[in-house]
Amino acid sequence: MSAGNHSEVDPRSIWIVIAAFNEAAVIEPIVSDIVRGNYSVVLVDDGSQDKTGQIALAAGATVVTHPVNLGQGAALQTGIKFALQQGAHTIVTFDADGQHRPSDIARLVDALKQSNADYVLGSRFLGSSRGMPLRRRLLLHAAIWFTRAVTGLRLSDTHNGLRAMSREGAQRISLRQNRMAHATELLQQIAASELPYIEVPVTIEYTRYSLAKGQGLADSVAILFDLSVQKLHR
Amino acid sequence: MIAQIGFSILLTSVMAYAWTEYRRAPVIAILSMLVATAGLYFVWLPAHATTLAALVGIGRGVDLIIYIWVIISLMLLLNLHLKLRSQAELITILMREAAVANARRGKPSK
Numbered sequence: 001m002s003a004g005n006h007s008e009v010d011p012r013s014i015w016i017v018i019a020a021f022n023e024a025a026v027i028e029p030i031v032s033d034i035v036r037g038n039y040s041v042v043l044v045d046d047g048s049q050d051k052t053g054q055i056a057l058a059a060g061a062t063v064v065t066h067p068v069n070l071g072q073g074a075a076l077q078t079g080i081k082f083a084l085q086q087g088a089h090t091i092v093t094f095d096a097d098g099q100h101r102p103s104d105i106a107r108l109v110d111a112l113k114q115s116n117a118d119y120v121l122g123s124r125f126l127g128s129s130r131g132m133p134l135r136r137r138l139l140l141h142a143a144i145w146f147t148r149a150v151t152g153l154r155l156s157d158t159h160n161g162l163r164a165m166s167r168e169g170a171q172r173i174s175l176r177q178n179r180m181a182h183a184t185e186l187l188q189q190i191a192a193s194e195l196p197y198i199e200v201p202v203t204i205e206y207t208r209y210s211l212a213k214g215q216g217l218a219d220s221v222a223i224l225f226d227l228s229v230q231k232l233h234r
Numbered sequence: 235m236i237a238q239i240g241f242s243i244l245l246t247s248v249m250a251y252a253w254t255e256y257r258r259a260p261v262i263a264i265l266s267m268l269v270a271t272a273g274l275y276f277v278w279l280p281a282h283a284t285t286l287a288a289l290v291g292i293g294r295g296v297d298l299i300i301y302i303w304v305i306i307s308l309m310l311l312l313n314l315h316l317k318l319r320s321q322a323e324l325i326t327i328l329m330r331e332a333a334v335a336n337a338r339r340g341k342p343s344k
Contacts, residue, residue, distance in 0.1 A: 036321050041258075042335070042337075052337075056340065057338055057340035057342065058340060060340045060341060061340050061342065062337055062338065062339045062340060063334045063337065063338045064334055064336075064337045065333055065338075066329055066330075066333050067329060067332070067333075068329070070326055070329060074330070076328075077330065078330045078333055078334065081330060081334060082334045082337060085334065143341075176323060178322065178326055185308070227314075228256065229315070229319065231261075232259055232261050232262055232312070232316060
């Protein structure tokens with residue numbers, strides 16, 4: 001499925017940020033599909049030990065490489081910083097494990113433009129998710145309640161990596177959480193910015209590969225710890 | 235008396251260290267100073283420690299002082315963890331700058 005175009009905004013000023021760590025097995029079709037939509041792609045190779053960076057480069061992405069693995073939060077912030085430096089009008093974050101559909105990018109970008117919101121957040125619970133195990137569903141619902149409690153945002157999905165933000169919105173994001181707690185931290189920063197946000201339905205397709213890379217209960221505990229500890233220092 | 239002086243020096247050092255950490259980790263610094271002050275108080279007035287210990291169900295005053303010392307140790311450990319996190323954040327910033335400066339632009343094959 002090809003990433004679609006949308007009117008008026010130059011697609012090259014729309015930057016798709018992909019944080020990737022050891023994704024050589026799946027990254028080529030993802031990058032190629034997005035590049036075919038004429039979007040600009042920055043793939044942050046987060047210290048991969050395989051050929052993720054080289055494959056993405058060959059597929060047409062701009063590749064920014066962390067010398068060592070820092071975590072998805074750090075990689076996204078690097079990608080956002082790079083895209084802003086390139087004069088991005090809109091920034092979309094997109095997962096590297098094949099769970100997201102490139103065709104949803106146009107939907108997010110159009111919603112950003114039509115709603116005048118600064119953040120458009122993808123929601124699998126407004127859209128659809130295929131192959132989601134019950135344990136993952138329960139964990140995500142717990143995360144939704146937790147995020148509502150700590151951010152005050154009334155969202156239907158909180159740990160969805162598919163989101164779009166305006167340039168102004170992206171400038172308000174400064175992730176300090178290098179690892180998985182960045183998803184909650186990002187929502188905290190959206191709440192703090194007081195800029196408008198909306199949710200749009202998106203499709204998430206779980207595969208054996210993406211599930212193996214996903215989070216478990218122990219990761220949730222680590223996220224809680226990271227978020228708590230961050231409040232103790234500057 | 236020697237033990238009291240020794241503990242006093244240690245606890246005063248903890249307070250001084252906590253003071254130096256105030257800017258970076260104010261919550262931890264204030265808690266450390268409060269607990270160290272309580273420790274100092276009980277080192278010189280152990281009878282009060284015994285009274286308070288009995289009140290909160292610990293038993294002996296010396297046990298209360300040991301508990302306070304354990305709390306101080308845990309807070310110092312937490313402070314070390316926070317320092318490591320701060321270092322990691324600096325390393326991240328450094329790596330980010332280097333990574334962005336060395337971006338490689340791909341060209342899709344037709």
